[in-house]
Amino acid sequence: MSALLFLIPVALFMGALGLVAFLWSLKSGQFDDLEGAAERGLLDEPADDD
């Protein structure tokens, strides 16, 4: 049972990390243009082009 003392905080911490990461990405506008983000993957790096 003592493993729980270790595993539960780890699980919660990882969950919270995911939540914080999501809220951060939301705040930094990464969800503002989902279609654009999908298309941008097709673009070359600026340096490689012309």
Added chain:
Amino acid sequence: MALAHSLESHEQEAAGPAHELDLIVNGMHCAGCMRKIERGLAELDGISMARCNLSTKRVHVEWQGSALSDRDILEEMKRIGFEATPFDPQLLATADDQHAKRLLRAMAVAGFAAANIMLFSVSVWSGQASDMDPETLHLFHWLSALIAIPAVAYAGQPFFVSAVKALKGRALNMDVPISLAVLLATGMSLFETIRGGHEVYFDASVSLLFFLLIGRYLDIRMRNRACSAAQNLMSLRAVNAQRLLPDGAVETVSIADLRPGDLVAVPAGGRVPADGDVVKGMSHIDASLVTGESLPERAAPGTAVFAGTINQEAPLEVRVTKSDDDSLLAEIVRLMEAAEQGRAGYVQLADRIARIYAPAVHILAAGTFLGWLAFGASIHAALMYAIAVLIITCPCALGLAVPVVQVVASGKLLRLGVLVKSADGLERLADIDQVVFDKTGTITTGDLKLRTAIGLTDDEMTLARSLAIKSSHPLSRVLAESFSHCPILPLENVEETSGLGLSGKYQGEEIRIGNADWVDVEGHASDTSGIWIRKGQNAPKWISVTDTIKEDAAAVLDYLAHDYRTHLLSGDREAAVAAQALHLKFDEVHAEQRPSDKIAYLERLKSEGAKVLMVGDGLNDAPALRAAHVSMSPAEAADISQTAADFIFQGKNLGPVVKAIRTATFARQLILENFGFAFLYNAIAIPLAIAGFVTPLFAAIAMSSSSLIVTANAMRLNWQRRN
């Protein structure tokens, strides 16, 4: 941090003031377009940022210094090959945008909490069958409580706020039973946790919030998408005005900056930016969007012209007479606001059901409590059973029943070219039993064509064409096109007399086409729905012109005639309306309707108990669009009509109207099925809860499965057969 910030702002000052510009670029479709725009703009000197948003079809540009102006940016866009329209993000940002973000954050928090609490709950459920010791059980309960309480406090807010608002207004909506169930489940579980009890419902309360938030968020996101698409359509035409300065120079200003007394240039094909009087130039004005009249009106110095009408032929100079506040538009807006009040009383289906459902559930819970007390249970046990009833009846399926169907239905309509702008638009559309159409621009395309030319000889047609081809008057163009099978004869002495007609000579004989005065016909002076032709001293002959009925209008009206009463309300002249109504199946036809007449007509229908769908496009329809039970407007409609309408449909045909009605009717059926299912679920679960058989595990399974079934049922909309 502070230092970096001050350095940055110092740098900005050095480079000159910072500017930004937001553009709508409807032609942007793929990664290639985005690259072209972003690179193209970046090449301009001073541009610090150019970022495309493909989902909203908008571009944000920032630059330093005053070397660049808005106009340079627009010209660069044109050079790259994109039509761009500036817009004010402040004006277009809807309150819904913020609301959607808040819902998404709440959803993330609820999702995180639900997943982690479920981690403990699953252990507890399986632990009850095996060897979990009481200490671990209580530890898990406490941990669940620590996650659930802040999560409920945060993620529940959208529901709590709305419930409190409803209660303050002495009404009940779906959020009241939802809030109550969530708060009671959490509160009771906390109490049990402190007491060291066995049954806690943290997982149920948090996952309930999570499911409901998903439904709400998707609903609002779909509507935001439709609204932003609608705004893009509209601002495409938010033209700037060309103001003429005293020294002869032209400057481009926003329409909002025009003041009475300003002189503006209106190019041929351009929109009149403000109400005013013509001071220079002769042209014809297409006022169909404003008055509903299908034939262009003559504009000469002294003629009053209205904002939003289109100058068809030649450049005009217009002296602005009215500012925004007292223009025709402002009058229409005033009428609209008055009409709006009639709508406020509408209660959405979900809330109507909540009004019955919420008291019923609360009475059941109270009955359970009293019943168990009467049977000799302890107060604590009776309370637990009563709360179990509240939790199990917790309207998860009910809360989802409407939003999931609306999301699927709006998504489907979006693909069909119909934008659902208002939250209750689909529900209202399913209610209707009468349809009122505007004529010009809605039933007809607004393009003129020849209707009848009785007794016209080939010879006269040829002469008419040869003469008409010399003029750019809209009616002349119709003649020239209609008789395009005739050869063109060389006429002599062709002259155009503005406001009257054309004359010319062929083999010594005078040919005239024009209005009644021009060919000396008595008693038809004001009739402009056609054109007269006179050859030599023969009797003049009448050629009538009408605007074209949309291709599928007849089919649409035939279809509607089965189930709905149809009306035609037009601002156009009696004769023009009657001519077109002949070909179409309308139950009632009324011509020469002013905006206030249209409202009065709709009010009369309403007082007779009718639920009316109004389809219209003109400025003169806008108040009626607001007064109707629900309204639709084509994408070419006047801005204000699009703002007023609940739905906007794209394309040149009327078919989307039928599709929208069918989808709304089917959506209503699915919503009712969902409610039926939710009640069935309650019919089974409530007796179990009253009898005290409900455990947290049972509650969790029942709630998620009912939500899934409701969602799956909504998906059937996508498989609706095409017809």
